[in-house]
Amino acid sequence: MQRSDFHYDLPDELIAQFPTGNRQDSRLLHLPGGTEAPVDRLFVDLPSLLQPGDLLVFNDTRVMRARLFGRKASGGRVELLIERVLEPGLGLAHIRASKSPKAGSRILLEGGGELEVRGRQEDLFVIASHDADLHELMRRSGHMPLPPYICRDDEALDEERYQTVYSDREGAVAAPTAGLHFDHDMLQRLDAMGIERACVTLHVGAGTFRPVRVDRLEAHVMHSEYAEVSPEVCARVRAARARGNRVVAVGTTSVRSLESASREGEIQPFCGDTRLFITPGYRFRRVDALVTNFHLPESTLLMLVAAFSGYERIMAAYRHAVARRYRFFSYGDAMFLERSAGP
Numbered sequence: 001m002q003r004s005d006f007h008y009d010l011p012d013e014l015i016a017q018f019p020t021g022n023r024q025d026s027r028l029l030h031l032p033g034g035t036e037a038p039v040d041r042l043f044v045d046l047p048s049l050l051q052p053g054d055l056l057v058f059n060d061t062r063v064m065r066a067r068l069f070g071r072k073a074s075g076g077r078v079e080l081l082i083e084r085v086l087e088p089g090l091g092l093a094h095i096r097a098s099k100s101p102k103a104g105s106r107i108l109l110e111g112g113g114e115l116e117v118r119g120r121q122e123d124l125f126v127i128a129s130h131d132a133d134l135h136e137l138m139r140r141s142g143h144m145p146l147p148p149y150i151c152r153d154d155e156a157l158d159e160e161r162y163q164t165v166y167s168d169r170e171g172a173v174a175a176p177t178a179g180l181h182f183d184h185d186m187l188q189r190l191d192a193m194g195i196e197r198a199c200v201t202l203h204v205g206a207g208t209f210r211p212v213r214v215d216r217l218e219a220h221v222m223h224s225e226y227a228e229v230s231p232e233v234c235a236r237v238r239a240a241r242a243r244g245n246r247v248v249a250v251g252t253t254s255v256r257s258l259e260s261a262s263r264e265g266e267i268q269p270f271c272g273d274t275r276l277f278i279t280p281g282y283r284f285r286r287v288d289a290l291v292t293n294f295h296l297p298e299s300t301l302l303m304l305v306a307a308f309s310g311y312e313r314i315m316a317a318y319r320h321a322v323a324r325r326y327r328f329f330s331y332g333d334a335m336f337l338e339r340s341a342g343p
Contacts, residue, residue: 001280003212006298006306008318015149016331019161023183026333027326031309031317033338038317040324041336043181046291049336050248052194055240056291057233059176059253060199062167064135065142067154070109072097078107080115081145083124083173083205084226088133092124094206101125111141135170145173147209147330149296162330171203171226177293177330178251198236200257202227202274212298222277222300225253229261229270237267237286246288252301255308258286278304280311290337294321294328310340 020026028046030039050056068080078101081094095101095117105117107127118126129137144154144162154162164179166187190197207223214220237247237258249255259278261270262285277300290308295301306314317335326333 001217001311002215003217003298004215005311006302006315008297008315008322010297010322010328014322014325014328014332016327016329016333017150017152019157019180019331023161023165023181024186026181028333029317029321029326029335031313031335031337033309033340038320043334044186046186046336047189047193047195049289050190050193050195051245053196053240053243053245054248055196055198055236055245056190056248056250057237057254057258058164058166058179058182058197058199058250059202059204059257060164060166060168061172061176061201061203061253062170063144063163063172063175063204064170065138065144066173067143067145068109068138068141069143070107070115072101073106073108080107080127081173081206082127082134082138082142084203085134085171088135089129090118091127091134092121093127094123095125095127109137109141113137113141145206147174149329150331166199168199169201169203171201173206174204174208175330176202176204176251176253178291178334180331181291181334182250196236196240198233200227200229200233200254202253202257204253208301209296211296212300217277217279217303220277220300222275224273224275225256226272227257227260227270227274229257229267231269234261234267234269241286247286248289248291249287250291252290252292252295252304255284255287255290255304259284262286278307280307282307284308284339288339290335290339292335292337293330294318294326294332294335296329305335305337308339309337313340 028041079096260274
């Protein structure tokens with residue numbers, strides 16, 4: 001398939017710039033697994049689409065305050081996005097400046113602190129902090145790394161609303177946005193129904209926003225992200241399947257984690273980087289249904305959901321969502337997708 005096969009027209013005003021008043025206030029587009037048309041619902045209707053014993057799998061990553069501003073010691077302005085912390089004082093970062101800094105350059109941060117550029121690792125800069133743990137430096141001087149299509153500076157409300165209520169393990173530079181719709185009341189409703197919950201971890205990287213630049217999908221090199229699937233999660237997935245219940249992934253990051261742990265067939269504990277690129281024709285091994293947001297045109301995540309629910313059905317559902325004025329992307333509305341009967 002071609003990248004252009006995944007284009008759709010989206011008016012700018014449908015890109016959500018702020019979250020809804022409450023997490024559950026979003027709409028929910030339900031796409032059944034058969035041939036039925038999409039159904040317009042509200043996110044509060046989600047429990048009615050689940051059955052007791054179904055297993056919801058969440059991604060418990062926590063977004064770092066990874067955007068930092070400062071100046072080179074020589075005077076030029078710099079913006080950094082810390083992609084990954086390798087050890088307390090060492091990390092990898094994207095750096096935006098009028099001129100790329102050289103190894104040995106010092107960056108003086110707004111809010112205090114100093115970083116040294118050590119060199120390059122592929123398309124990232126190796127940075128070092130001599131006087132503070134990088135996580136502490138981000139908490140003190142960093143900003144929430146809102147996506148590039150949110151055309152405003154981060155605000156106080158983003159500190160809460162660009163995190164899931166169950167976030168636990170710091171390490172992401174973008175939120176697993178399907179989880180942003182769940183509040184504690186919704187989780188309690190699901191618990192009361194007998195819906196089971198488990199958590200994987202995938203630290204979402206800035207590559208999730210990187211456009212596909214090649215025409216043929218098979219020529220695309222997928223970005224790398226760190227993921228963990230524990231032995232306990234594997235056991236719970238096997239148990240849900242054995243009793244005839246569904247495994248419902250909350251977000252494409254949970255899908256990629258579970259499927260990465262199932263590349264050899266049976267699900268097995270997984271810990272490490274994944275470059276799994278899911279496109280139409282992929283055979284899903286572990287996920288039966290998916291809660292997800294709407295994704296960018298020609299993006300790898302749109303390709304994933306097209307593989308899950310069928311290309312024609314997904315593209316028709318997106319056209320339906322545009323016509324019905326759904327809100328798109330990170331702070332937008334949600335979908336509930338049931339897996340197609342295809343490959």
